[in-house]
Amino acid sequence: MAKMSFSLILLSLTTILSLISTLHAQSAPAPAPSGPINITGILEKAGQYTTFIRLLNQTQAGNQINNQLNNSNEGMTVFAPTDNAFLNLPAGTLNKLSTQQQVQLVQYHVLPKYYTVQNLQTVSNPVRTQATGQDGGLFGLNFTGQGNQVNVSTGIVDVPIYNAIRKDFPLAVYQVDKVLLPVEFTQAKAPAASPAALNGTKSDSSDNNKTPDAPAVANGSGKMSVGFGMVSCIWLMLCYLV
Ligand SMILES: *[C@@H]1O[C@H](CO)[C@@H](O)[C@H](O)[C@H]1NC(C)=O
Ligand SMILES: *[C@@H]1O[C@H](CO)[C@@H](O)[C@H](O)[C@H]1NC(C)=O
Ligand SMILES: *[C@@H]1O[C@H](CO)[C@@H](O)[C@H](O)[C@H]1NC(C)=O
Ligand SMILES: *[C@@H]1O[C@H](CO)[C@@H](O)[C@H](O)[C@H]1NC(C)=O
Ligand SMILES: *[C@@H]1O[C@H](CO)[C@@H](O)[C@H](O)[C@H]1NC(C)=O
Ligand SMILES: *[C@@H]1O[C@H](CO)[C@@H](O)[C@H](O)[C@H]1NC(C)=O
Ligand SMILES: *[C@@H]1O[C@H](CO)[C@@H](O)[C@H](O)[C@H]1NC(C)=O
Secondary structure (H helix, E strand, O other): OHOOOOHHHHHHHHHHHHHHHHHHHHHHOOOOOOOOHHHHHHHHOOOOOOHHHHHHHHHHHHHHHHHHHOOOOOOEEEEEOOOOHHHOOOOHHHOOOOHHHHHHHHHHHOOOOOOOOHHHHHHOOEOOOOOOOOOOOOEEEEEOOOOOEEEOOOOEEEEEEEEEEEEEOEEEEEEEOOOOHHHHHHHHHOOOOOOOHOOOHHHHHHHHHHHHHHHHHHHHHHHHHHHHHHHHHHHHHHHHOO
């Protein structure tokens, strides 16, 4: 009799203990942002990205990524062209770009959302980039999947994504062996005040559907407070339970 109640107590103790440990296990991913993420630091460590690092630095896009990662709960995805990719560009390609176009080029390699390779296979094209909505250009990227292989295409460039330099939320960084040149650079040379947009055609309305998203992400303060609210709520619940 005593033996039975002892084993009952033991049983409920183990149940409680395993419950607590699952709660701890579940709570572990929530406070993920331990230290600030540094995109240039990650690329430096990976090697062979000196040109892209220089561009991230020159255009301030690197800082923007670090700040946005810290202030949004969407995460981000970066396609990092190797030094070889830049070397394989037609001579003078980078130098011919205006300062604004250099910024656009770098931002075109950044998605304001975290995607796994599996996500990219099923995403609906075209996907908004950090450059989307500026200058009347769409600056979207298309993703096509076949098996476990995903290609990213711009209309000019079509290149496989095969190497994840970093793949944990909130930042995915994928190697690309070609620079993702936006089709917008070839369509409109000078300040691209897209005539279609001025005339209020169909492409105009689709642009308008895109633009409201962009500032919301760039701003992010609204999202941040929601995120914090949720996180502290979860923490309160956990503390109460444990
Ligand atoms: C990020 O890393 C680079 C290179 O390691 C460094 O120069 C830069 O100061 C770092 N930035 C931050 C915000 O820590
Ligand atoms: C980043 O740019 C600043 C000037 O804007 C320069 O002083 C610094 O050396 C650059 N750092 C890297 C790692 O290129
Ligand atoms: C990240 O965000 C927190 C709170 O929003 C802020 O205190 C911290 O200074 C930020 N860190 C960086 C590197 O921006
Ligand atoms: C990207 O995909 C969209 C939707 O399927 C399509 O309309 C567009 O032509 C594609 N663009 C390129 C450059 O492949
Ligand atoms: C991916 O791109 C390569 C060339 O860069 C091409 O040979 C291949 O067919 C493409 N795959 C898909 C699924 O589009
Ligand atoms: C825009 O409208 C003007 C006048 O209404 C017309 O001349 C021009 O061809 C139009 N452009 C486009 C791209 O539709
Ligand atoms: C960001 O959004 C908040 C409201 O969510 C607004 O009060 C603030 O002015 C916005 N900041 C910028 C820079 O747009």
